[in-house]
Amino acid sequence: MSQHFSSERPTALSNPHADRVKKVARLVGRSARSRSGHMIVEGPQAVRELLLHRPASVVDVYLTGAAITAHPEMLSLAQAATRWVHEVTDEVAAAMSGDAQGILAVARHEAIIEAEDAADDAPSPSTFVCVTQGRDPGNLGTIIRTADAMGASAVLLCAGTVDVRNPKVVRSSAGSVFHLPLIPMPSFEAAVDFLRSRGVRLLGTSGSVEAEDLSELIATSLRGAPTVLTGSHAWLMGNEAKGLSEEELAACDSLVTIPMTGHAESLNVASAASICLYASQLLRGR
């Protein structure tokens, strides 16, 4: 198949001021995404994951000549997903996105799996992440990438969290946004109900004295005793500057402390998520 496709060269676009180019560039903004039902995907890693995992939602793919040479598989992957693969000049690629290394795609919103029932195939015990008031796109993308790597079943995104189709989220997820369900929740309360109705316990990280020490939980679980980490659970990740609110902490079924032995007061939220999700994976099969 790839041989058949790679023998045809796509038509080249060269006018960086064309309407089509402006339309793609505008997808960095939330309102243009809402109006069009489209999203922009930038860079080789994210575009490859889109093409491999969500080919039916691809609208257009734009590649520079240099990118086709550097990533020869990308052209055939793109042509297998859509007939709308366009070769573009470097100027056109730069006008579409400053951050794409010559490889871009436009996809329909359905590239992101949002259905609530997508989480119902989760194995038991399963791990979820619930993000509330997460404002930094780099942190959200990194959390989604780690959740994917650590085998989480889905990420719940409460209203107030940055749009998951923001191109910086997509990029920093390294394409993991196309791998697991990312379920929007109209409110934090809705997320709590979603988890509770599925028997998933909500865990919040906290430095308070009542919180259970993560390292003790791991040691206990590895000795074969059941803990909150050996059953289905969701890690609640809050705002990067303020952490979890009193109300959010009160809604948790258990609080867990990540022990810290240095001078730092706290961890970056994506670092905390990495440690928590690794612990979940470590214990999931045991």
Next chain:
Amino acid sequence: MSQHFSSERPTALSNPHADRVKKVARLVGRSARSRSGHMIVEGPQAVRELLLHRPASVVDVYLTGAAITAHPEMLSLAQAATRWVHEVTDEVAAAMSGDAQGILAVARHEAIIEAEDAADDAPSPSTFVCVTQGRDPGNLGTIIRTADAMGASAVLLCAGTVDVRNPKVVRSSAGSVFHLPLIPMPSFEAAVDFLRSRGVRLLGTSGSVEAEDLSELIATSLRGAPTVLTGSHAWLMGNEAKGLSEEELAACDSLVTIPMTGHAESLNVASAASICLYASQLLRGR
């Protein structure tokens, strides 16, 4: 003391075009930092850690009226560190840095502890981090913050890694750059020698089949058997896009795999560092 100082108001600076303002703003650039021997520290969290941990290296502190009101302790902390505390208008603060929330300091390079022998007080067993070819300031700052939180003894920074005094590194470290030794290494080979001469084993993360599984290492160590994680060791963290080179992998005493059960091909380097450093801390006391 704070009462005495907080009764005097510092003199206000109001000209955003003044030479002094331009000189501070230029410290975002590496050449201006080298020439002056100074660095810029932005935002309440980083400035607070500078004032608390490295007061003798503070040159000037700049605070807006609004910042003094929002962070009343900052003025007295600043005045305890230096007589050069300046109230500035919002315009002046904005001209010095776009990212300081009205709180900035200029410090001498010695604010960062660089001496090789600073690592010789390390407890045994101890944990180090060695960063080679790390290009992203946000990732480096996050790695330093996590190393600090997880009780690492020092971070080695090999030539080719982003300057640790880059203001984005300082900010994303949340001030942890002022907490633990950050030792520059003229080359990767020098870092290997530094560690070897101190009996510290170098560990690299790798997906290769010879690598030991991190989760197995944790389970084994928690059962009381010695592993590479129960002795002194250093985690080698490489370039964010390319990972560790063949040469870097060959220099490691052991290779370790972080198991991944989802579709992601890899983790962000700062996420990987968080998981590795947490594992080190988990086992350090056991």
